[in-house]
Amino acid sequence: MFRYLVMRVAGMAVMALLATLVVFLIANQVPGDPVLAQLGDLAASDPNMVARYRARWGLDRPLWEQYWIFLRGIFNGDLGISISTQRPVLDDIRQYAPATVELATISFLLSLIVGIPLGVLAAIRRDTWIDNLARFISLAGVSSPTFWLAFIMLALFYGGLQIAPGPGRIDLSVMTPPSVTGLYLIDAAIAGDWEAWRNAAAHLILPSIVLASGTLGLITRTTRASMLEAMTQDYVRVARAKGLRERKIVLGHLLPNALIPVVTLGGLAYAVLLTGAVMTETIFSWPGLGRYTFRSAVALDFPGIMGITLVVAVVYLVINLLTDLSYALLDPRVARERAE
């Protein structure tokens, strides 16, 4: 198991490095010119300005040297300076990450809390209204474009019914809680500021529902399918024959077995939520990594794009690794196979 772990972590590091190389090459081998994107027409027409700008950001050095500088920086905990915000990329990421973590975590919990029971109910009450409801929710979740769903939610609950707060993490009139973790719900709770807590929580409702829509459907479908699969197993028949109550069979025998594939999917879903919030954050003016990524991409801000890609790829890889490990914990057969 230890050997396996070391191999996996080493492989992960190699992948993360290669990932930065890929982004670096893409960003540098394309027609778009960051100087022109940044300077504007007037300044870009002055060759002196352009040359100084290039020298300032190291854009006049050879390609491999630029990449080497970037790599050396990473090992010193330095991801370079963002061209568009003029601040260290790491500071930017540190500033924007909590908003995304908070939103993604709430969405993740939402999809689990709704998705798993719904999937279980859909499986044990198959072909009833609840099964159809589950089917409808997962289809709608997978099929509706996030950006449109976000608009509909805002138009309906903020614009029309006026029962939900508008975009942003917290109302301007409310004091932001003193930053400890950067997660408003936790910071407000630490400060004992319940007005801010309620306000931040209200702001989270619409975006987290929108963000959760896709993963909720996936988790519901997977739970249902794997419950149905588990129901055909012999141990369930044995449990029935023993005269166990249905409740006990479902919660004690079926669910633990059926949840194994859900764990795999859950890990992936959390990674998707953390990194896939681009649309949701853009529409809800959520000051998170998704919006930051979008802005860096549009501004051709190479340090920004590379930094975020590295962070995102590492998050993806780490979550994948944790998922695999938890898989081994949950299913003794997998653990035995890998120990050998």
Added chain:
Amino acid sequence: MSATTDDATSAWRAGRFGRWRRRFGLAAFGAVIVLLWIVIAILAPVISPYPFEAVDVTKRLLPPSQLHWLGTDALGRDVLSRLLWGSRISLFAGIVVVAIGAVLGVIIGGVAAYAGGKAEELMMRATDLVLCFPPIILAMAIAAALGIGVRNTMIAMLIVWWPKFARLARSLVLVQRSQEYVEAAVVMGYGPGRILFRHIVPNAVGPLVVLVTLDVGQAIITFAGLSFLGLGVIPPMPEWGAMVSEGRELVDQWWVATFPGLAILSVVVGFNFLGDGIRDWLDPKSRRQ
């Protein structure tokens, strides 16, 4: 995703006609939706009541009426006409990206799996590399770097799209390679190219067709999303994602953004139903009574 075994069992319960309807009813419905949109895309110039680019500032943001069934947008353009025209780009982008992605994926994955060894290892690592990025972020970065435009956005999508087909094709070929008919073909003295593309691929094509069909919907959503972010089409070209983007601030003039979104939703649902139906039809497990 794998709702096939249970569908089969419940179909068995519902009797013969019920079984057909359960298994193919939704697929037929999906096929009708998809066909309808394809017909609309072809006939857009004929059936659109107004030219899609006709600006008329005296008719800004009119609600749906008899003259403008789906209302007008901020420039006084007819939303229905733009929506009908928009189907062309959305369907085109979705279908072409998935088709090329699938062909590339099958060639790369199939050849790698059949060749084995270093080639296979290289291919698997390459797909790993692409798959360790969230697709939308990678596509966004590439599309932004290449510059705005339908072709560039489609290229960006292709780069993130082929690996899943390569992986599926690889696993399918690996299964088929050990089959007896392949050994027979080898004995017959056929070359590897012929065996791979004339014998193995046709036998392994079922699951690929399912993935392709289900994927067109996702590709349409992704393309619309990139357009929504301002990367896909150049205005005034009508495209559904861009249309939602134009109407996103107009909460009171809900029709501007709502209808294009419904169009995306309907076409994606259509492809999902169709794909599920094809899977049930091809999957021997669900055909078993």
